[in-house]
Amino acid sequence: MRYGTTDVLTGVNFTARPGEVVALLGPNGAGKTTTIEILEGFRMRSAGEVTVLATDPAHGNENWRARLGVVLQSWRDHGPWKVRELLAHLGDYYLPYSSGRITRPWPVDELIEVVGLTEHADKKIMKLSGGQRRRLDVAIGIVGRPELLFLDEPTAGFDPEARREFHDLVHRLADEQTTILLTTHDLDEAEKLADRILILAGGRIIANGSADELARQLATETEIRWTVDGQRFVHSTVDATGYVRELFRKHDERVADLEVRRGSLEDVYMTLVRQFEAGEHDAAVRDFTEVAR
Structure with missing residues (x-):
């Protein structure tokens, strides 16, 4: 993607499989929103090939769009509507289409229960709290049981209980083979939800793998705790195995309460982004690739 003479995305390559939850992470200005908008068909790319549900998003028709779900960071306000009325109205737009798959909108009451709005089903939207409106945003995004769901900061404003319920919903949708592409600044949420994590910086994907794979392959420091x-x-070290072996060689059975904590996704993310910003990205990617092999 190019704006004037500036490339904001270059060489972004990845594939998302049916039922896979993919998290797209990156600092502000990395190109996350632009990437998502190209995939959704809202923005036309400058070059390259994109296929979403066997269709180029630049030419996606109404039938194709009916197979997508989109949850934006904020939604247009339908204040005078009641929750149940709005979701029933939106569900009526989903009809059978030519691909052969029949759209099955969620039954309204079941959908309302799934997103935790049962007690507020007959309340006007203008009367909902911020967290309740966010749940409604999610309900709007999945009302047509999409095959592919885009979630942009979906749990902003959720309390811990609502967040946990939403995570259960994401896993349920993935079990039904819904592919989910998630953007979030909550690294703990990405680690819990995503099968695979893409880290975007400077318009490029600088890492691609599960949270465990990224932590192992990048060899971030591991924290070791023990008593003698x-x-x-x-102690922190990049060679946890070697350090623990040496620990037992020196102290043998006197070592107790041993804990080994590998670097978190946050550690991996911060290391990669800092390397990229320091101009060390190419060397880091070469090291990352060699370890992966």
Whole structure:
């Protein structure tokens, strides 16, 4: 994608499989929103090939769009409508289409229950709290049981209980073979939800893998905690296996309460982005690729 003489996306390559949850992470200005809008067909790319549900989004018709679900960071306000009325009205737009798959909109009451709005089903939208409106945004996005769902910061404004319920919903949709592309700044959420994580920086994908794969392959520091004769010790190292072996060689059975904590997704993310910003990205990617092999 190019704006004037500036490339904001270049060489972004990935595939998402049916039922896979893919998280797209990156700092502000990395190109996440532009990538998503190209995939949704809302923005035309400058070059390259894109296929979404066997269709080029630039030429996607109404039948194709009926197979997508989109949850934006904010939704147009339908204040005077009641929750049940709006979802029933939107569900009526989904009809059988030519691909042979019959759209099956969620039964309204079931959908309302799934997103946790049962007690508010007959309440006007203008009376909902911020978190309740966010649940409604999600309900609008999945009302047509999409094959592919785009979620842009979906749990913004959710309390911990609502967040946990939403995570259960994402897993349920994935079990039904819905492909989900998620953008979030909540790295803990990405680690919990995503089968695969893409880290975007400077318009390029600089990492692609599960949270565990990224942590292992990037060799971020691992924190080791243990006690010897009741005294507590903590040490960080990139060679956890070697360090633990040496620990037992020196202290043998005196080592107790051993904990090994591999670098988190946040550690991996911050390391990659800092390397990229420091101009060390190409070397980091070469090292990452060699370890992956």
